[in-house]
Amino acid sequence: MAIRTATIHATLRLLLLLGVPAIALAADxxxxxxxxxxxxxxxxxxxxxxxxxxxxxxxxxxxxxxxxxxxxxxxxxxxxxxxxxxxxxxxxxxxxxxxxxxxxxxxxxxxxxxxxxxxxxxxxxxxxxxxxxxxxxxxxxxxxxxxxxxxxxRAVKVPAAYPVAVPITALAFSPDGTRIATSGYHEINIWKTADGTLDRRIPGLPERTHAITFSPDGKWLATAGGDPGQYGVAKLWAVEAGGGLKAVRDLSEATDVVFAAAFSPDGKTLATAGADRIVRVHEVDTGRLVVQAEDHADWIFDVAFSPDGKALATASRDKTAKVFDIARKESLATFPGHGQPVDSVAFSPDGKTVASAGEDNEILVWTVGEEPKQVRKIGGFGGAVFKVRPSPDGKILAACAADGTVRTFKADDGKPLHTLKGHTDWVYAIAFSPDGKTLASGSWNGEVRLWNVADGKPARTILAAPGLPRAK
Incomplete structure (x- = not known):
């Protein structure tokens, strides 16, 4: 596949967010x-x-x-x-x-x-x-x-069988690792990791889902997404016995897309952010808004809690990443080291550094403080880095990019471990299984690939489009 530049990526993302459809799935x-x-x-x-x-x-x-x-x-x-x-x-x-x-x-x-x-x-x-x-x-x-x-x-009729695949913009493993939830068209879809078959479909969501995340205790699932330029929402779901989901409440409603959602380490709060530039933190049990902050000058693409749950890191289209003190409701650090929009952030296990990545095709690791300092640069990507995520034990850092690759690194020094090749399109989303042994990645062409973390070898490929047969 020819390498696609960050400029092309930015243009297509704009079209995506303005509502230019990737597919015409149904009349609504x-x-x-x-x-x-x-x-x-x-x-x-x-x-x-x-x-x-x-x-x-x-x-x-x-x-x-x-x-x-x-x-x-x-x-x-x-x-x-x-x-x-x-x-x-x-x-x-x-x-x-x-x-x-x-x-x-x-x-x-x-x-x-x-x-x-x-x-x-x-x-x-x-x-x-x-x-x-x-x-x-x-x-x-x-x-x-x-x-x-x-x-x-509005009620949207989702077809029983997709005529074409949709981009995978979000995915997450179930708490027991036996299923993986992926973004769909006005729905999320749950697939069995053992054989890649469809387990169930969860309708009632906006056009695009940009974040899917389970709470640490496995009792809740949160989604974030929207209809570009018109409506955005984070939804909270209760995880039922057998893996079913029950809608509980809508949070962070906005007139544009909500891009990010993250549970606190204790699972008691949920942080969200999106195109309205506002970070919101809600109590999970009650839905009560406990924090609302607007510190970025442009859309916020990602949020991540610190390991102690006291701070939030954010990634923005304004080319900065920030760390925000939740209790004091004030900024702790603004990192200006990126020259392009920042798509993703992740804390180190000790909470002293943050890894951020974006459309300058690299991961930057920097210290948390009034004057953050860059301590490491991880390059080698052939396109924008859309997501950076730590393994459950914090020892491995994984990233996915517009060059169609997924890469893993040692979290403590940034040394490369494996380059996972197989996707033929941009890779937008990644997630570790709860035991850290499997890494999932989702791409623009609707593919979800599962990889063995230990050796970087492929384990399974799922075409995450209900009813769409895989080309022979």
């Missing part, structure tokens, strides 16, 4: 042709109108990008119209007096959606009918972000 709430309401049934804003606006309007009229000074992601803003003072956009009961309809007509100048195909006549008729019926909002509050509500509550 924002499909090209939303279902029409029955003739005798009132038009619902959330069910009928909102999918049209998501498809054709809010990309240019949202809180971050309000073309024409018009943001429409709250109902109050949608009705009021532009902040430039042109008057109300929607006049309830009077579609002919509503500028919202006028600018959608084929002969409008300018016509909306701007520089795109005009809305189908049936969509304009539906919007006209909704306004004629009173332009009512059927959410909780006219000031809430209805796009957020829509993505949180």
């Amino acid at each position: 709430a924002d499909a090209d042709d939303p279902p029409r309401p029955d003739a005798g049934k009132p038009v619902s804003f959330l069910r009928d109108v909102a999918p049209i606006l998501v498809r054709d309007c809010i990309a240019c009229h949202n809180a971050k990008k309000a073309e024409g000074k018009y943001a429409m992601t709250s109902f109050a803003q949608l009705v009021k119209g532009s902040t430039s003072g042109d008057g109300p956009t929607i006049v309830a009961g009077k579609p002919d007096d509503s500028n919202f309809i006028d600018v959608l007509l084929p002969d409008a100048d300018p016509r909306m959606p701007y520089k795109l195909d005009p809305l189908p006549e049936k969509d304009i008729d539906l919007l006209r009918r909704w306004i004629a019926e009173g332009a009512k909002y059927d959410g909780s509050s006219p000031t809430e972000d209805w796009a957020f509500v829509l993505h949180k509550t």
